[in-house]
Amino acid sequence: MTSLTTTVGGLTLAYSGFVALSLAMDRHYADVFGRGQEPGERQRLVLRLLGAMGLVLSFALCVVRDGWGVGSVLWLGMLTACALALVLLLPYAPRRALELAVVSAIVGSATVALDGIHGMLAPTRLPLA
Amino acid sequence: MKEGLRQCMAWLHTWAGLVAGWVLFVVFLTGTAAYFNAEITRWMQPELPAAGISLPPAQAVSMAQTRLAGQAAGAEQWTVLLPGGRNPDLSVSWRAPARDGQRFGRFQREILDPATGLPAEAKPRTTGGGNLLYRIHYDLHYMPAVWGRWIVGICSMFMLVAIISGVITHKKIFADFFTFRPKKGQRSWLDFHNALSVLALPYHLMITYTGLVIFMFMYMPFGITSSYGQNQQQVFYDELYNRAQPVPASAGAPPLGTLAPLQSVLAQAEQAWGPGQVRSLSVQRAGTTDTVVTATRQYGHSVSRNGQLRFDGSGRPLDTDSARGNATAVHATLYALHEGHFAGWPLRWLFFLAGIVGTAMVATGLILWTVKRRPRQAKAGKTHFGHGLVECLNIGTIVGLPIGMAVYFWANRLLPIELDMRRNWEAHAMFIAWGLTLLYAVARPVMRGWRETLWAASALYLLLPLLNAVTTRRHLGVSLPAGDWFMAGFDLTMLAIGASLGYAAWTLGRRKPVAAAATARKARAAAPSATPSPAQEPA
Numbered sequence: 001m002t003s004l005t006t007t008v009g010g011l012t013l014a015y016s017g018f019v020a021l022s023l024a025m026d027r028h029y030a031d032v033f034g035r036g037q038e039p040g041e042r043q044r045l046v047l048r049l050l051g052a053m054g055l056v057l058s059f060a061l062c063v064v065r066d067g068w069g070v071g072s073v074l075w076l077g078m079l080t081a082c083a084l085a086l087v088l089l090l091p092y093a094p095r096r097a098l099e100l101a102v103v104s105a106i107v108g109s110a111t112v113a114l115d116g117i118h119g120m121l122a123p124t125r126l127p128l129a
Numbered sequence: 130m131k132e133g134l135r136q137c138m139a140w141l142h143t144w145a146g147l148v149a150g151w152v153l154f155v156v157f158l159t160g161t162a163a164y165f166n167a168e169i170t171r172w173m174q175p176e177l178p179a180a181g182i183s184l185p186p187a188q189a190v191s192m193a194q195t196r197l198a199g200q201a202a203g204a205e206q207w208t209v210l211l212p213g214g215r216n217p218d219l220s221v222s223w224r225a226p227a228r229d230g231q232r233f234g235r236f237q238r239e240i241l242d243p244a245t246g247l248p249a250e251a252k253p254r255t256t257g258g259g260n261l262l263y264r265i266h267y268d269l270h271y272m273p274a275v276w277g278r279w280i281v282g283i284c285s286m287f288m289l290v291a292i293i294s295g296v297i298t299h300k301k302i303f304a305d306f307f308t309f310r311p312k313k314g315q316r317s318w319l320d321f322h323n324a325l326s327v328l329a330l331p332y333h334l335m336i337t338y339t340g341l342v343i344f345m346f347m348y349m350p351f352g353i354t355s356s357y358g359q360n361q362q363q364v365f366y367d368e369l370y371n372r373a374q375p376v377p378a379s380a381g382a383p384p385l386g387t388l389a390p391l392q393s394v395l396a397q398a399e400q401a402w403g404p405g406q407v408r409s410l411s412v413q414r415a416g417t418t419d420t421v422v423t424a425t426r427q428y429g430h431s432v433s434r435n436g437q438l439r440f441d442g443s444g445r446p447l448d449t450d451s452a453r454g455n456a457t458a459v460h461a462t463l464y465a466l467h468e469g470h471f472a473g474w475p476l477r478w479l480f481f482l483a484g485i486v487g488t489a490m491v492a493t494g495l496i497l498w499t500v501k502r503r504p505r506q507a508k509a510g511k512t513h514f515g516h517g518l519v520e521c522l523n524i525g526t527i528v529g530l531p532i533g534m535a536v537y538f539w540a541n542r543l544l545p546i547e548l549d550m551r552r553n554w555e556a557h558a559m560f561i562a563w564g565l566t567l568l569y570a571v572a573r574p575v576m577r578g579w580r581e582t583l584w585a586a587s588a589l590y591l592l593l594p595l596l597n598a599v600t601t602r603r604h605l606g607v608s609l610p611a612g613d614w615f616m617a618g619f620d621l622t623m624l625a626i627g628a629s630l631g632y633a634a635w636t637l638g639r640r641k642p643v644a645a646a647a648t649a650r651k652a653r654a655a656a657p658s659a660t661p662s663p664a665q666e667p668a
Binding site: 006069074092 | 304306307308309310311324325328329331332429430431433462466471472473475479480482483486
């Protein structure tokens with residue numbers, strides 16, 4: 001059974017990851033920071049890396065906690081829920097979407113940290129079957 | 130050539146989606162509800178005790194064994210279902226030996242009162258429960274199940290075609306990944322339809338494909354009949370599922386043996402899986418020398434493999450899971466993904482959400498068909514019969530079915546308990562309400578039809594918790610403090626659904642002038658001499 005830690009950690013990491021990925025796109029950067037604003041090249045790269053990191057960490061958390069099978073299904077469900085939330089927030093409350101992402105990133109990182117990085121890296125806990 | 134392919138696929142997507150759309154909407158919505166079929170049934174039988182009674186498994190097992198030994202001594206099979214996961218009750222069931230000419234013996238089930246170990250006194254009302262919605266999902270209703278399965282199967286095939294052609298038609302899946310532009314008429318509908326489709330694409334593909342795989346032997350029986358012969362399909366299934374041949378009835382009564390207390394089996398299984406991890410114990414051929422006791426693990430640790438341990442009548446372990454072939458494992462995984470039994474609460478809600486997204490995807494697709502064609506209808510000055518038909522069927526299905534389902538729940542509370550064929554009348558109430566919504570849609574102008582039926586649906590859902598409060602003593606004020614999440618969860622979900630439908634109705638009422646103005650602007654720009662027409666109200 002999926003724990004509260006996995007649920008909260010997986011969702012917050014996926015959400016903040018998607019926000020970073022969307023901000024790397026001109027259209028959504030302008031949604032949040034005002035018409036005509038564009039991210040710089042370095043900024044775009046950093047946002048993409050952060051975004052990918054959020055999604056990968058979310059996947060890692062799900063798989064380590066719930067196994068390859070249930071974990072991947074859970075992760076895909078979380079991606080759908082988070083992306084949908086972002087798509088609905090962007091046109092109506094773009095600044096809120098960003099604020100929520102900052103809070104999410106903090107909560108998500110804290111969850112992973114509390115869960116113990118060593119636990120995630122320990123080979124005995126990786127469910128390979 | 131590229132452009133030609135895309136146009137071709139767009140045409141295919143439009144018409145495959147339209148032809149199968151209404152059936153698919155029904156399949157998606159009832160299937161989504163079926164993720165909570167047990168919880169819905171629980172709400173529909175308020176006589177049963179509140180969930181959340183804690184009963185130590187060892188005590189539950191000994192209680193169940195006492196009851197079964199007293200009631201079902203000669204039975205072929207016993208099952209003890211322990212409280213835990215989505216099952217709030219301790220229940221026992223047994224199957225009597227098959228008599229001559231029967232394939233299976235009589236099956237009986239009792240929910241035990243944790244205080245007394247006897248069957249719970251309150252007799253729950255007869256209801257179709259969540260299972261009726263689950264059956265409609267693949268059997269439809271008012272027709273032989275086989276017809277329903279064929280119709281649903283053909284429509285699922287259309288769905289698969291629509292998904293694939295839709296992906297090809299969509300020009301900018303990644304560029305538009307997060308894009309939704311509201312208040313822009315047809316543009317907004319298309320954005321929303323795309324977002325719903327793309328963001329849950331893994332789910333849509335999975336659920337459609339696995340749905341077809343579940344009935345693949347029915348849709349494509351030719352491989353089996355050609356290798357096993359026309360009337361030997363049962364042999365195929367027995368081999369596929371590794372079923373042991375049943376003991377022939379002519380063998381006479383097997384020699385008597387004794388059954389050790391099931392607690393020892395429970396203890397061994399809990400040692401292997403952890404406390405509270407045993408979902409059920411079942412006993413084959415209790416009281417004989419070849420008794421087999423099977424412990425089944427709680428769902429959730431694996432997608433398709435539901436761990437099992439086998440013991441003999443004295444509680445000694447037998448062989449563990451027999452190995453499965455790869456094909457069987459793939460089939461089991463696809464089946465499990467569709468049914469979602471492995472999903473605990475967080476994942477179950479995500480499945481539910483994805484189901485709602487799928488339902489909304491079908492609905493927005495159907496609506497988009499009409500939104501795209503409304504300006505042409507308005508220009509022509511009269512509504513084409515086909516267009517009007519689609520508009521009415523859209524309202525009649527997209528709002529009609531939710532209204533029908535709400536009325537199903539109302540009927541569950543309002544029909545007299547002792548009514549003959551009560552279960553059937555609950556279903557009739559659902560379909561009557563659905564039919565009336567369709568008739569109403571025919572009688573009203575399109576936009577008013579949408580708004581008014583949406584308001585009605587919203588009211589029906591918002592008032593359900595109130596109805597529950599009036600007709601039972603399990604309303605939110607009681608169920609929430611008591612932690613009775615089966616009851617409270619249902620009521621809260623109904624409030625959320627009612628609020629969403631109300632929001633839709635309200636938005637539709639507010640949006641009208643904006644859309645009309647936009648259409649008028651467009652009409653002026655296109656042809657300065659043309660008079661702007663009330664495009665939104667083709668009578």
